[in-house]
Amino acid sequence: MSIGVWSLVVALAALVALTFIPTQYVIQRPGPVYDTLGTAPSADGAQVPLIEVEGTRTYETGGALNLTTVQLMGNRERTPSWLELATAWLDPSRAVVPIDVAFPQGLTAEERDERNAALMVNSQHEATAAALIELGYDVGATVEVVEVIEDSPSVGVLEVGDVILAVDGRPLESAADLRAEIQKGKGEAVELTLQDGDGERTVTITPEETTDDAGETVWLIGVAPTTEYDFPVDVTIQLDNVGGSSAGMMFTLGIIDTLTPGQLNGGKDVAGTGTIDASGAVGPIGGIRQKLYGARDAGADYFLAPETNCDEVVGHVPDGLEVFSTGTLDESLEILEVIAEGGDTSELPTCTAP
Template sequence: MTLFDGSEPIRARSLPRRTVAGMWALVIAALVLVVLTFLPTAYVIQRPGPVYDTIGTAESADGEAVPLIEVSGADTYETEGTLDLTTVQVVGNRDRTPSWFELALAWLDPSRAVVPIESVFPAGVTTEQREEENAVLMVDSQAEATAAALSELGYDVGARVEVADIAGDDAPAAGLIEPGDRILSADGTAVADATELREAIQAGGGAPVEIEYERDGEQGSVSVTPEESTIEGETAWLVGITLTTAFDFPFDVKIQLDNVGGPSAGMMFALGIVDVLTPGALNGGEAVAGTGTIAADGTVGPIGGIRQKLYGARDAGAEWFLAPASNCNEVVGHVPDGLQVFSVETLEDSLAALDAISAGDTGELPVCTAG
């Protein structure tokens, strides 16, 4: 074919075969990308969530700013700086998983993580059930944090072990022990927490256990024969009760934080409570963040999403971060610029870290190392 531009004839040239192949490859890749966008996936994305200052304010259900930690019946003191608790947001659920395109973008973002959906939403558990479980864990963590903080300050918190639930009508304890019973002892040994009762039951090797309890102000005892079960590949003897630790606090400590679930804010709650109840600023007015579960005895435990929480803390302006020692392997090599991370195992360790930060002398504080 000959083309004319009004002067000399111009002959059309065919495109090189390599160029045509490249263009088709781009078209096919684009089509594949479009198809993948609509295909379901088996993953969700974890990303940094909101950050809340435990010595600051939070928004109530009515949209009003209220103290995140409010104490009634005891002297409180002014605070400075921040003691931020960090959270993780999950993008996707079993009803709507992220697209492959969204997953690809998340893989390239160091502040995000792509995880199997089963690790966040176990099979058979609805989103509503998961939210309910996390709400219960949050309530428990607030009680444990209050107990740890007040115990650290020398208060008697009156800890007691109570039965929360019975595992069905065919459980060994069914008809013998009731929800609300306070467990006093097992085979004559006083029980201070769920672990001690568990140990007493295991020590019997399946033999009947004499459990002393208190119900409606009256004491009683029953003999319960445990049944054998396998938990994570190990044999255990169970009586079929769920325990909780209740406390009698000397005054009211109210933690006001909506729409956040799970137990990982425990340590930061405890630090906030101690700061509110003691003169001066624990952190020396610095911006400090952290995470970690906490037990009433002050033990700090591991949490999930530590890498996302590091980025969330840095983006919120924190310069220092307190991380559970048991999460250190996930921390090494993933600390964002501008943030310094210290390893803690107990509430006492956390308080020591804040004291060093306040004094500007952090050289001796433990940091996370590989392995």
């Protein structure tokens, strides 16, 4: 054989070998996009309203207020091949991340799914509270334990149904408050004031360290908390097989649009992402670059991004998409007002290089 043929044979053999060599990475790619003003598939495949409100008047909507998602390609049982990783590295809509970031050590896939499902439920509660408070409704709030994670610091200390009144003496108004107070301690033991059927009691728990989907260090006590509100209207959010808390802001905007006259987006296609709490604070999420491409591919013209994710946005905005930064619900509503009125979007806040 000639040298050229041997080179080709060796190259093909190397490619085949790379297909079977295990890797320690997974791939993030754009996931499905769901219009909070439209429908979504239920568990049995039927199309149902993504947001449904009963107990008060609702209004016609138009355009789209899309929430964006990220899909993971690979897991600990089956990681992407080196060829798949190489392809992802060359694709600006995808990201290659260490498997320990996506699937933290000591956390099973089932536990990860359970955590994300709990975060989604809490996100829906917070989004509903933020929307109703913005519209002038009164809501009450208590932080309740809905699950104690197996082998966590809370096992034997907290129970399902416990109401957490305070952390280190500071009263709580939401599950987001609880998480924020725990993060402040950076692993230091926290004192929780609880209420159950027998009255009040105080316990001390030392959080354990892990990483979130964005690769950031977080401290967890091992419970799934939810904020229980006394909502004056019945808001139902139906979105199956999507976890995490990053859809919160778009849920809130969808609820507000449903409960107010006119079209919040002026009939235009708007997408976005970001956590939200009852106070209207918009927080960071993971996979922002994949969500930008997912929004663009779904036909969105505008995108609302958390200002805390701006460092990941700069230089990675796909053509045809205008991206605006927001830190609060009020800022998001102001951006939508300009878009709806066909105003000058060049004056709106954007992500800029430091």
